[in-house]
Each structure stands twice: as C-alpha cells, then as structure tokens.
Amino acid sequence: MIDFDKLDKLIHEKGRLSIMTLLAARPDWKYQDLKAELNMSDGNLITHLRTLYKAGYVSMTKEVEKRPQTSYALTAAGRKAFEDYLAVLEQILKSGRG
Amino acid sequence: MIDFDKLDKLIHEKGRLSIMTLLAARPDWKYQDLKAELNMSDGNLITHLRTLYKAGYVSMTKEVEKRPQTSYALTAAGRKAFEDYLAVLEQILKSGRG
Numbered sequence: 001m002i003d004f005d006k007l008d009k010l011i012h013e014k015g016r017l018s019i020m021t022l023l024a025a026r027p028d029w030k031y032q033d034l035k036a037e038l039n040m041s042d043g044n045l046i047t048h049l050r051t052l053y054k055a056g057y058v059s060m061t062k063e064v065e066k067r068p069q070t071s072y073a074l075t076a077a078g079r080k081a082f083e084d085y086l087a088v089l090e091q092i093l094k095s096g097r098g
Numbered sequence: 099m100i101d102f103d104k105l106d107k108l109i110h111e112k113g114r115l116s117i118m119t120l121l122a123a124r125p126d127w128k129y130q131d132l133k134a135e136l137n138m139s140d141g142n143l144i145t146h147l148r149t150l151y152k153a154g155y156v157s158m159t160k161e162v163e164k165r166p167q168t169s170y171a172l173t174a175a176g177r178k179a180f181e182d183y184l185a186v187l188e189q190i191l192k193s194g195r196g
Contacts, residue, residue, distance in 0.1 A: 004116040005137065012112060017190070018102040024194050039103065086194045089187045092115070096122050096184045 002091045010055050011085045015040060016048045020074070020082050023058065028073040057081055100189045108153050109183045113138060114146045118172070118180050121156060126171040155179055 011020050015038075022037055023029060035045055049072060052058040057078030061071045074082065109118050113136075120135055121127060133143055147170060150156040155176030159169045172180065 001135070002116070002119060004112055004119075007112050007115075009112070012110070014102055014105050014107070014110060017105075018100070021100060021102075021190050021193055037099070082194060086191055089191055092119050093184055093187055093191065095119055096180060 002088065002095060004088070006084065006088050008081055008085050010051065010057065011081060013048075015044060016052060019045075019048055019052065020057070020078070020085075023072060023074045024079065024082050028061070028071045031070045031072065034072065052078065055081075100186065100193060102186070104182065104186050106179055106183050108149065108155065109179060111146075113142060114150060117143075117146055117150065118155070118176070118183075121170060121172045122177065122180050126159070126169045129168045129170065132170065150176065153179075 011017055018038055018040075019034065022034060031045075034049075035042070038045060040048075049058060049060075053060055055078075056075055059073050059075050061073070063069055063071065109115055116136055116138075117132065120132060129143075132147075133140070136143060138146075147156060147158075151158055153176075154173055157171050157173050159171070161167050161169065
C-alpha cells in the first residue's frame with residue numbers, strides 16, 4: 001500500500017516541485033538561471049524559494065563581487081526530503097503501470 | 099526540459115492522486131473499499147470523487163440490488179489523463195535520480 005501521506009506538501013506543490021527538480025539536477029543555480037528555466041513570475045519564484053529555505057531544504061548564497069547575485073542549492077535535508085518524495089512517485093508509477 | 103505545466107492539477111492534488119492511483123489499479127471499486135484503503139473522511143472522499151466525475155475522469159455506477167452501493171472506475175479519458183500525468187512523474191524521477 002502506497003503511503004500518500006509521505007508526499008511532502010512542501011515539495012508536492014507544482015511550483016516547488018519544479019524548483020526542487022531543477023536544484024537536484026545541478027550542484028547550484030544562480031537566480032537568473034532558475035528563472036530562465038521556469039515559467040514563473042519573480043514574485044512566485046522568490047516566495048517558493050523562501051518557503052524551501054525556511055524548511056531547510058534550500059541554501060542561499062549571496063555573492064557580492066561585481067554585481068550582486070544569489071545562488072541556490074539543495075541542502076542535505078532537502079536532498080533527503082526530495083529522495084523520500086521520489087520514492088513515493090516511484091511507487092505510484094509502479095502501481096499505475098502495473 | 100520537463101513540462102511541469104503538464105502536471106494536471108485535477109490529478110496532482112494529493113487526495114485525488116491517491117484515488118486515481120487506486121482506480122487505475124483495478125477495473126472498478128465499491129465506495130466502501132475505496133474508503134477502507136484511504137485515510138480520508140467521507141466528505142473529502144465524496145468531494146474528490148465528484149470533482150473527478152465532473153472532469154470526466156471517473157465513472158459512477160449505482161447498484162440498486164439488495165442494499166444500494168456505488169462503484170467507481172476510471173473512464174478512458176481518466177486513464178489517458180493519468181497516463182499523461184505518470185509520464186511527467188517518470189521524467190521527474192529520471193531527472194532526480196540522474
């Protein structure tokens with residue numbers, strides 16, 4: 001039996017799921033690169049990143065050389081949470097594909 | 099690039115995702131069996147089933163022999179929508195697992 005309660009709400013929301021998937025695919029992302037990949041307003045993107053940061057899933061690094069920019073990366077806790085989330089997706093896929 | 103906009107909102111919601119996953123696993127379900135599998139109140143379960151019915155994803159069959167009961171099944175459109183949804187999950191898994 002699949003435990004749907006394990007589908008972490010913080011990750012399951014579509015916008016945050018897209019962010020977590022991108023962050024999991026590379027060691028770190030500059031804000032502008034994230035924004036270029038996602039079909040999302042600055043307001044939504046920043047709100048979602050802040051939610052993930054507050055949950056401890058995402059780290060933020062502000063660089064002040066030249067022009068300031070912020071980079072984002074998964075924390076160890078964020079990677080673990082995402083792995084747990086993917087494990088549920090895998091069960092859904094196995095069940096759905098028989 | 100994964101198209102997260104293809105994550106059908108009707109299916110992505112956790113409660114409806116659990117219902118769709120169960121419905122996809124068997125030809126049809128009696129209401130009481132669905133309820134026994136899901137950690138959900140009658141109110142939530144009926145509301146989600148009605149949403150999926152209105153979307154054309156789920157069919158309802160009322161049996162009137164003996165005591166009345168209702169059975170639920172995926173429609174062809176529901177199966178197609180669920181397959182499309184699973185295809186996005188698969189991309190997320192592939193991306194997340196590198």
